[in-house]
Amino acid sequence: MEMSLWWPFLFRWLHILSGVMWIGLLWYFNFVQTPSMPKIPDEQKPAIGKVIAPTALFWFRWGAMATIVTGIILAGFLHYFPQVIWLDLGPANNHQYMPIGFGMWLGTIMWFNVWFIIWPNQKKALGIVNATADEKKRAARIAGLTSRTNTMLSIPMLYCMAAQSHGVI
Amino acid sequence: MKNPLDSLGKTVFLGFVLTAVIAVFMHVVK
Numbered sequence: 001m002e003m004s005l006w007w008p009f010l011f012r013w014l015h016i017l018s019g020v021m022w023i024g025l026l027w028y029f030n031f032v033q034t035p036s037m038p039k040i041p042d043e044q045k046p047a048i049g050k051v052i053a054p055t056a057l058f059w060f061r062w063g064a065m066a067t068i069v070t071g072i073i074l075a076g077f078l079h080y081f082p083q084v085i086w087l088d089l090g091p092a093n094n095h096q097y098m099p100i101g102f103g104m105w106l107g108t109i110m111w112f113n114v115w116f117i118i119w120p121n122q123k124k125a126l127g128i129v130n131a132t133a134d135e136k137k138r139a140a141r142i143a144g145l146t147s148r149t150n151t152m153l154s155i156p157m158l159y160c161m162a163a164q165s166h167g168v169i
Numbered sequence: 170m171k172n173p174l175d176s177l178g179k180t181v182f183l184g185f186v187l188t189a190v191i192a193v194f195m196h197v198v199k
Contacts, residue, residue, distance in 0.1 A: 030177060089198070098195050148174035155184030156191050163195075 008077035015070040021063035023154050025056050030151045049126055057122055064114040103160030110150045117146045
Protein backbone atom coordinates (compact mmCIF):
# COMPACT_ATOMS: atom_id res chain seq x y z
CA MET A 1 0.00 0.00 0.00
CA GLU A 2 1.25 3.46 -0.88
CA MET A 3 2.03 5.65 2.12
CA SER A 4 -0.31 8.33 0.72
CA LEU A 5 -3.18 5.84 1.14
CA TRP A 6 -1.98 4.51 4.48
CA TRP A 7 -2.30 7.82 6.37
CA PRO A 8 -6.01 8.30 5.61
CA PHE A 9 -6.55 4.65 6.46
CA LEU A 10 -4.77 5.13 9.81
CA PHE A 11 -7.13 7.97 10.70
CA ARG A 12 -10.18 6.02 9.42
CA TRP A 13 -9.18 3.16 11.75
CA LEU A 14 -8.68 5.54 14.71
CA HIS A 15 -12.03 7.20 13.82
CA ILE A 16 -13.78 3.81 13.96
CA LEU A 17 -12.03 2.83 17.24
CA SER A 18 -13.00 6.05 18.99
CA GLY A 19 -16.49 5.96 17.45
CA VAL A 20 -17.08 2.48 18.86
CA MET A 21 -15.97 3.73 22.29
CA TRP A 22 -18.38 6.70 22.05
CA ILE A 23 -21.47 5.04 20.59
CA GLY A 24 -20.87 1.84 22.58
CA LEU A 25 -21.05 3.81 25.82
CA LEU A 26 -24.01 5.88 24.54
CA TRP A 27 -25.90 2.63 23.96
CA TYR A 28 -24.71 1.27 27.34
CA PHE A 29 -26.29 4.30 29.04
CA ASN A 30 -29.54 4.05 27.07
CA PHE A 31 -30.00 0.30 26.66
CA VAL A 32 -28.50 -0.91 29.99
CA GLN A 33 -27.83 1.63 32.74
CA THR A 34 -30.89 3.92 32.58
CA PRO A 35 -33.49 1.11 32.26
CA SER A 36 -31.76 -0.83 35.10
CA MET A 37 -31.66 2.00 37.65
CA PRO A 38 -35.26 1.54 38.93
CA LYS A 39 -34.49 -2.16 39.60
CA ILE A 40 -31.39 -1.44 41.73
CA PRO A 41 -31.91 -1.16 45.53
CA ASP A 42 -31.35 2.39 46.84
CA GLU A 43 -28.35 1.41 48.99
CA GLN A 44 -26.59 0.05 45.88
CA LYS A 45 -27.34 3.02 43.61
CA PRO A 46 -24.18 4.97 44.65
CA ALA A 47 -22.08 2.24 42.97
CA ILE A 48 -23.59 3.41 39.67
CA GLY A 49 -23.84 7.14 40.40
CA LYS A 50 -20.49 7.59 42.13
CA VAL A 51 -18.27 4.98 40.46
CA ILE A 52 -19.50 3.49 37.17
CA ALA A 53 -21.31 6.48 35.61
CA PRO A 54 -18.45 9.01 36.09
CA THR A 55 -15.92 6.56 34.57
CA ALA A 56 -18.27 5.71 31.69
CA LEU A 57 -18.92 9.44 31.11
CA PHE A 58 -15.17 10.11 30.97
CA TRP A 59 -14.59 7.60 28.16
CA PHE A 60 -17.91 8.62 26.54
CA ARG A 61 -17.09 12.31 26.15
CA TRP A 62 -13.43 11.82 25.24
CA GLY A 63 -14.47 9.08 22.81
CA ALA A 64 -16.76 11.68 21.20
CA MET A 65 -13.90 14.19 21.05
CA ALA A 66 -11.46 11.67 19.53
CA THR A 67 -14.11 10.65 16.98
CA ILE A 68 -14.71 14.18 15.70
CA VAL A 69 -11.00 15.07 15.66
CA THR A 70 -10.01 11.93 13.71
CA GLY A 71 -13.04 12.45 11.43
CA ILE A 72 -11.98 16.02 10.60
CA ILE A 73 -8.41 14.87 9.90
CA LEU A 74 -9.74 12.05 7.68
CA ALA A 75 -12.02 14.45 5.77
CA GLY A 76 -8.98 16.72 5.29
CA PHE A 77 -6.98 13.84 3.79
CA LEU A 78 -9.87 12.98 1.46
CA HIS A 79 -10.37 16.62 0.30
CA TYR A 80 -14.17 16.65 0.48
CA PHE A 81 -14.86 19.24 3.15
CA PRO A 82 -16.37 21.90 0.83
CA GLN A 83 -18.81 19.39 -0.66
CA VAL A 84 -19.89 17.76 2.60
CA ILE A 85 -20.65 21.03 4.41
CA TRP A 86 -23.47 21.65 1.87
CA LEU A 87 -24.42 17.95 1.63
CA ASP A 88 -22.94 17.94 -1.89
CA LEU A 89 -26.18 19.54 -3.15
CA GLY A 90 -24.77 22.15 -5.54
CA PRO A 91 -26.04 22.02 -9.16
CA ALA A 92 -22.57 21.24 -10.45
CA ASN A 93 -22.10 18.36 -8.02
CA ASN A 94 -22.96 14.72 -8.56
CA HIS A 95 -23.99 14.21 -4.92
CA GLN A 96 -21.41 11.49 -4.40
CA TYR A 97 -20.54 12.87 -0.94
CA MET A 98 -24.12 13.35 0.27
CA PRO A 99 -24.12 10.32 2.62
CA ILE A 100 -20.96 11.41 4.44
CA GLY A 101 -22.34 14.98 4.47
CA PHE A 102 -25.44 13.82 6.35
CA GLY A 103 -23.29 11.55 8.55
CA MET A 104 -20.89 14.34 9.47
CA TRP A 105 -23.67 16.77 10.30
CA LEU A 106 -25.48 14.20 12.45
CA GLY A 107 -22.21 13.25 14.19
CA THR A 108 -21.33 16.91 14.78
CA ILE A 109 -24.75 17.62 16.33
CA MET A 110 -24.26 14.55 18.57
CA TRP A 111 -20.74 15.71 19.58
CA PHE A 112 -22.14 19.15 20.44
CA ASN A 113 -24.88 17.52 22.53
CA VAL A 114 -22.31 15.46 24.45
CA TRP A 115 -19.98 18.32 25.33
CA PHE A 116 -22.38 21.26 25.71
CA ILE A 117 -25.62 19.69 26.99
CA ILE A 118 -25.13 16.16 28.38
CA TRP A 119 -21.82 16.63 30.23
CA PRO A 120 -22.61 20.00 31.92
CA ASN A 121 -25.98 18.63 33.08
CA GLN A 122 -24.53 15.27 34.21
CA LYS A 123 -22.00 17.15 36.36
CA LYS A 124 -24.94 18.70 38.22
CA ALA A 125 -27.01 15.51 38.32
CA LEU A 126 -24.15 13.38 39.68
CA GLY A 127 -23.06 15.99 42.25
CA ILE A 128 -19.69 16.69 40.57
CA VAL A 129 -20.60 20.40 40.79
CA ASN A 130 -22.86 21.99 43.40
CA ALA A 131 -26.58 22.13 42.58
CA THR A 132 -29.85 22.22 44.51
CA ALA A 133 -32.15 19.20 44.52
CA ASP A 134 -34.43 20.88 41.96
CA GLU A 135 -31.49 21.78 39.72
CA LYS A 136 -30.23 18.19 39.92
CA LYS A 137 -33.61 16.82 38.92
CA ARG A 138 -33.93 19.22 36.00
CA ALA A 139 -30.33 18.56 34.88
CA ALA A 140 -30.89 14.79 34.95
CA ARG A 141 -34.01 15.22 32.79
CA ILE A 142 -32.21 17.39 30.21
CA ALA A 143 -29.18 15.07 30.09
CA GLY A 144 -31.43 12.00 29.77
CA LEU A 145 -33.52 13.40 26.92
CA THR A 146 -30.45 14.65 25.07
CA SER A 147 -28.83 11.23 25.45
CA ARG A 148 -31.99 9.66 24.00
CA THR A 149 -31.86 12.19 21.13
CA ASN A 150 -28.30 11.08 20.39
CA THR A 151 -29.36 7.41 20.50
CA MET A 152 -32.04 8.21 17.90
CA LEU A 153 -29.56 10.17 15.74
CA SER A 154 -26.91 7.43 15.99
CA ILE A 155 -29.07 5.13 13.82
CA PRO A 156 -29.18 7.34 10.66
CA MET A 157 -25.64 8.60 11.40
CA LEU A 158 -24.22 5.06 11.17
CA TYR A 159 -26.33 4.36 8.07
CA CYS A 160 -24.78 7.41 6.37
CA MET A 161 -21.23 6.58 7.48
CA ALA A 162 -21.52 3.02 6.14
CA ALA A 163 -23.39 4.16 2.99
CA GLN A 164 -20.53 6.46 1.97
CA SER A 165 -17.85 3.79 2.29
CA HIS A 166 -19.91 1.01 0.74
CA GLY A 167 -21.48 2.78 -2.21
CA VAL A 168 -25.12 2.89 -1.11
CA ILE A 169 -27.26 5.94 -1.80
CA MET B 170 -48.12 14.68 26.76
CA LYS B 171 -45.31 12.23 27.40
CA ASN B 172 -42.12 12.75 25.40
CA PRO B 173 -41.64 9.83 22.94
CA LEU B 174 -37.94 9.83 23.81
CA ASP B 175 -38.87 8.62 27.31
CA SER B 176 -39.48 5.26 25.65
CA LEU B 177 -36.42 3.37 24.42
CA GLY B 178 -38.54 1.50 21.88
CA LYS B 179 -39.97 4.71 20.41
CA THR B 180 -36.46 6.25 20.33
CA VAL B 181 -35.15 3.36 18.22
CA PHE B 182 -38.27 3.42 16.03
CA LEU B 183 -37.84 7.17 15.38
CA GLY B 184 -34.18 6.50 14.55
CA PHE B 185 -35.24 4.03 11.86
CA VAL B 186 -37.89 6.45 10.54
CA LEU B 187 -35.31 9.24 10.30
CA THR B 188 -32.93 6.83 8.54
CA ALA B 189 -35.64 5.98 6.00
CA VAL B 190 -36.38 9.67 5.38
CA ILE B 191 -32.69 10.46 4.75
CA ALA B 192 -32.18 7.31 2.63
CA VAL B 193 -35.18 8.10 0.42
CA PHE B 194 -34.09 11.76 0.11
CA MET B 195 -30.58 10.71 -0.99
CA HIS B 196 -32.03 8.23 -3.47
CA VAL B 197 -34.43 10.78 -4.99
CA VAL B 198 -31.91 13.63 -5.20
CA LYS B 199 -29.10 11.45 -6.61
